[in-house]
Amino acid sequence: xxxxxxxxxxxxxxxxxxxxxxxxxxxxxxxxxxxxxxxxxxxxxxxxxxxxxxxxxxxxxxxxxxxxxxxxxxxxxxxxxxxxxxxxxxxxxxxxxxxxxxxxxxxxxxxxxxxxxxxxxxxxxxxxxxxxxxxxxxxxxxxxxxxxxxxxxxxxxxxxxxxxxxxxxxxxxxxxxxxxxxxxxxxxxxxxxxxxxxxxxxxxxxxxxxxxxxxxxxxxxxxxxxxxxxxxxxxxxxxxxxxxxxxxxxxxxxxxxxxxxxxxxxxxxxxxxxxxxxxxxxxxxxxxxxxxxxxxxxxxxxxxxxxxxxxxxxxxxxxxxxxxxxxxxxxxxxxxxxxxxxxxxxxxxxxxxxxxxxxxxxxxxxxxxxxxxxxxxxxxxxxxxxxxxxxxxxxxxxxxxxxxxxxxxxxxxxxxxxxxxxxxxxxxxxxxxxxxxxxxxxxxxxxxxxxxxxxxxxxxxx
Amino acid sequence: xxxxxxxxxxxxxxxxxxxxxxxxxxxxxxxxxxxxxxxxxxxxxxxxxxxxxxxxxxxxxxxxxxxxxxxxxxxxxxxxxxxxxxxxxxxxxxxxxxxxxxxxxxxxxxxxxxxxxxxxxxxxxxxxxxxxxxxxxxxxxxxxxxxxxxxxxxxxxxxxxxxxxxxxxxxxxxxxxxxxxxxxxxxxxxxxxxxxxxxxxxxxxxxxxxxxxxxxxxxxxxxxxxxxxxxxxxxxxxxxxxxxxxxxxxxxxxxxxxxxxxxxxxxxxxxxxxxxxxxxxxxxxxxxxxxxxxxxxxxxxxxxxxxxxxxxxxxxxxxxxxxxxxxxxxxxxxxxxxxxxxxxxxxxxxxxxxxxxxxxxxxxxxxxxxxxxxxxxxxxxxxxxxxxxxxxxxxxxxxxxxxxxxxxxxxxxxxxxxxxxxxxxxxx
Numbered sequence: 001x002x003x004x005x006x007x008x009x010x011x012x013x014x015x016x017x018x019x020x021x022x023x024x025x026x027x028x029x030x031x032x033x034x035x036x037x038x039x040x041x042x043x044x045x046x047x048x049x050x051x052x053x054x055x056x057x058x059x060x061x062x063x064x065x066x067x068x069x070x071x072x073x074x075x076x077x078x079x080x081x082x083x084x085x086x087x088x089x090x091x092x093x094x095x096x097x098x099x100x101x102x103x104x105x106x107x108x109x110x111x112x113x114x115x116x117x118x119x120x121x122x123x124x125x126x127x128x129x130x131x132x133x134x135x136x137x138x139x140x141x142x143x144x145x146x147x148x149x150x151x152x153x154x155x156x157x158x159x160x161x162x163x164x165x166x167x168x169x170x171x172x173x174x175x176x177x178x179x180x181x182x183x184x185x186x187x188x189x190x191x192x193x194x195x196x197x198x199x200x201x202x203x204x205x206x207x208x209x210x211x212x213x214x215x216x217x218x219x220x221x222x223x224x225x226x227x228x229x230x231x232x233x234x235x236x237x238x239x240x241x242x243x244x245x246x247x248x249x250x251x252x253x254x255x256x257x258x259x260x261x262x263x264x265x266x267x268x269x270x271x272x273x274x275x276x277x278x279x280x281x282x283x284x285x286x287x288x289x290x291x292x293x294x295x296x297x298x299x300x301x302x303x304x305x306x307x308x309x310x311x312x313x314x315x316x317x318x319x320x321x322x323x324x325x326x327x328x329x330x331x332x333x334x335x336x337x338x339x340x341x342x343x344x345x346x347x348x349x350x351x352x353x354x355x356x357x358x359x360x361x362x363x364x365x366x367x368x369x370x371x372x373x374x375x376x377x378x379x380x381x382x383x384x385x386x387x388x389x390x391x392x393x394x395x396x397x398x399x400x401x402x403x404x405x406x407x408x409x410x411x412x413x414x415x416x417x418x419x420x421x422x423x424x425x426x427x428x429x430x431x432x433x434x435x436x437x438x439x440x441x442x443x444x445x446x447x448x449x450x451x452x453x454x455x456x457x458x459x460x461x462x
Numbered sequence: 463x464x465x466x467x468x469x470x471x472x473x474x475x476x477x478x479x480x481x482x483x484x485x486x487x488x489x490x491x492x493x494x495x496x497x498x499x500x501x502x503x504x505x506x507x508x509x510x511x512x513x514x515x516x517x518x519x520x521x522x523x524x525x526x527x528x529x530x531x532x533x534x535x536x537x538x539x540x541x542x543x544x545x546x547x548x549x550x551x552x553x554x555x556x557x558x559x560x561x562x563x564x565x566x567x568x569x570x571x572x573x574x575x576x577x578x579x580x581x582x583x584x585x586x587x588x589x590x591x592x593x594x595x596x597x598x599x600x601x602x603x604x605x606x607x608x609x610x611x612x613x614x615x616x617x618x619x620x621x622x623x624x625x626x627x628x629x630x631x632x633x634x635x636x637x638x639x640x641x642x643x644x645x646x647x648x649x650x651x652x653x654x655x656x657x658x659x660x661x662x663x664x665x666x667x668x669x670x671x672x673x674x675x676x677x678x679x680x681x682x683x684x685x686x687x688x689x690x691x692x693x694x695x696x697x698x699x700x701x702x703x704x705x706x707x708x709x710x711x712x713x714x715x716x717x718x719x720x721x722x723x724x725x726x727x728x729x730x731x732x733x734x735x736x737x738x739x740x741x742x743x744x745x746x747x748x749x750x751x752x753x754x755x756x757x758x759x760x761x762x763x764x765x766x767x768x769x770x771x772x773x774x775x776x777x778x779x780x781x782x783x784x785x786x787x788x789x790x791x792x793x794x795x796x797x798x799x800x801x802x803x804x805x806x807x808x809x810x811x812x813x814x815x816x817x818x819x820x821x822x823x824x825x826x827x828x829x830x831x832x833x834x835x836x837x838x839x840x841x842x843x844x845x846x847x848x849x850x851x852x853x854x855x856x857x858x859x860x861x862x863x864x865x866x867x868x869x870x871x872x873x874x875x876x877x878x879x880x881x882x883x884x885x886x887x888x889x890x
Contacts, residue, residue, distance in 0.1 A: 019766045
């Protein structure tokens with residue numbers, strides 16, 4: 001073996017050296033070619049085409065091709081969507097096809113504070129179309145279909161307060177009316193048979209939710225939940241409401257923006273602050289201060305705003321204390337009073353209602369209708385339950401129970417439901433124990449309501 | 463002169479003042495210079511000036527140890543590059559993985575290289591271990607180098623395992639959860655050991671900090687030191703094993719035998735096997751160029767393979783780690799899946815006794831199997847018993863790993879990889 005014997009490797013050496021070189025070049029180009037650069041170049045070309053003066057043209061031509069991103073430290077997000085969607089803030093791009101379309105209606109949610117993904121979801125850090133839009137493996141937050149976009153409003157804002165999100169408000173209405181809380185807990189209120197829904201919107205897709213409502217067992221084998229019957233509109237609305245429950249909690253600046261001054265927020269404040277102690281609406285309430293039914297006729301909104309800020313400045317000598325309302329709260333209360341003037345709505349303040357009326361609200365609040373049917377008339381299927389394979393209605397409870405027995409029954413529940421046929425699977429639905437969830441006063445009202453359900457004309461003694 | 467241009471440039475450079483100050487010996491032209499080139503270079507001097515022909519035969523060593531070393535070097539270089547970006551924080555680590563992919567120049571390729579080189583290193587260290595076994599190369603005088611080698615194999619697993627957690631995705635989180643649970647099955651010290659590794663009872667920020675420190679400084683430093691010792695011992699134990707080497711270490715020079723009326727040079731006092739022992743000049747060739755050239759070629763090949771894998775296949779990255787949503791099944795890294803499969807039968811026997819015995823047996827092997835026949839040949843007939851026992855263990859480990867990797871589905875139930883497993887939607 002001499003020096004020459006290694007010459008037979010020269011070919012290999014050259015080939016492998018070239019191969020490494022080629023691979024480095026290929027790797028470099030694959031790394032250097034990024035699809036967002038193509039979109040940026042198209043945008044720059046469009047800017048050049050639209051330039052009308054040499055200065056504009058020079059500006060357009062000097063636009064660098066680079067990653068654009070919105071850093072949202074408080075939200076722990078980095079949104080690079082504007083790397084491709086370059087014209088979101090430029091109204092002159094209205095009507096352009098994506099990715100260059102203008103984004104209307106962002107005045108209240110400026111991009112530099114909110115970014116994009118907090119509402120639209122998707123993967124903000126990604127810089128390819130597929131990955132950024134998020135319909136890729138191992139990313140569980142794909143972009144929210146536009147038809148459900150109002151769900152994002154509900155992450156921060158009360159559904160009912162948001163005039164811009166009527167579908168969200170409808171979804172919440174459907175949720176409460178359908179008695180979902182009978183089994184599911186949401187924001188701390190509800191039953192324990194089904195899972196909590198606090199973060200369901202972040203975990204579940206619209207498709208999954210749709211299947212879940214129409215045929216629960218098809219997505220959750222063995223689910224006790226009866227299939228739900230919704231109109232198409234209500235189905236979409238409740239899906240949207242579910243999608244809004246993401247558990248996203250935005251701190252600081254964002255938290256301060258949550259409350260939308262609205263009539264319903266004003267009504268909540270009105271109840272919470274005890275205004276009814278001095279003022280009356282519809283002849284109900286205190287007589288110390290003036291009645292408020294028609295205050296909207298007598299005073300302009302500006303006067304009312306000032307009144308909430310500091311009563312003495314507009315009504316010298318008034319006994320009304322200064323409550324220290326925030327501007328948002330003052331705006332909400334004013335809206336409420338204006339709303340009273342326009343709508344002439346009768347207030348339903350719990351302190352002014354009868355126990356039976358309050359009990360009906362309790363029945364609704366805890367979603368009893370989800371199992372016991374609307375107005376407690378029954379009819380919800382519970383396969384293999386001895387009670388005609390249904391959850392029993394409650395209109396005759398006054399015949400079978402004393403008030404104390406009924407209370408005990410509600411508090412303790414009944415885990416084992418007697419089966420019609422012991423060989424078949426046991427009935428999926430059961431009576432949950434409400435002890436620790438329902439308040440004592442609510443329980444009193446609920447029992448009063450349930451006792452009031454017995455039809456009057458029938459003879460109790462037969 | 464007809465030499466190719468790069469060679470002429472090189473020759474010119476090594477003759478300049480600067481070139482000579484760096485390289486001392488230029489491109490060797492004579493046998494003397496070939497020796498000097500090896501001895502005067504820091505990087506080359508760990509190797510002898512002349513090397514036995516047998517050691518150069520690719521069919522004998524398969525270059526497996528060298529490939530492992532190259533992979534280790536690639537891992538160090540790419541690892542340092544990754545460290546420029548990485549922050550061992552549960553809040554940030556996953557986002558940084560995404561940034562590497564989407565905005566860092568070559569970030570994805572570097573991460574891919576690191577990942578694939580890490581997997582390959584586990585594989586090639588194991589193959590190297592098998593080669594040394596099947597050629598009986600662990601026998602006297604190389605017993606202790608085998609023990610160091612087994613230690614390096616365990617270190618490689620440790621390096622790979624600690625690195626597995628760092629992306630902080632579901633794959634990382636649950637693999638480490640499963641892996642450290644296996645450690646917890648050890649009697650008496652198991653739970654303490656698990657706690658020591660994790661810094662708390664579950665995988666969290668404490669675990670990430672510890673795994674990071676182990677991964678980027680503790681284990682690499684120890685591994686680097688042990689690699690140095692390993693290579694040093696290869697040289698000191700007489701180079702690669704071969705069939706015709708002398709049967710025993712040359713007798714040591716006893717100090718008292720030496721006349722006392724003169725002073726001694728270091729070489730006269732050095733004891734034990736030296737590179738020259740048992741070497742017949744006829745069987746020797748100069749390391750430069752025969753050994754160096756082959757090593758360079760292999761380095762190019764390893765680099766090309768790792769680059770190729772890294773360019774065309776991305777390292778996995780699943781969802782952000784979520785401690786309340788375990789995947790079903792949660793699997794350890796592939797090289798521990800045989801262990802996980804064993805654990806599924808019995809946590810104590812599979813997770814503690816069997817692997818403990820295996821490692822102990824591997825460590826003690828050269829001291830138990832002391833017969834010197836069949837060294838330096840693959841599958842020597844004289845070693846049939848040892849080879850059979852080893853092969854049975856190896857095949858069992860491979861079969862268990864394959865079962866754990868491909869044939870285990872939800873709840874560690876049996877699945878067939880080419881059939882779609884039943885869709886499991888976790889009950890809410």
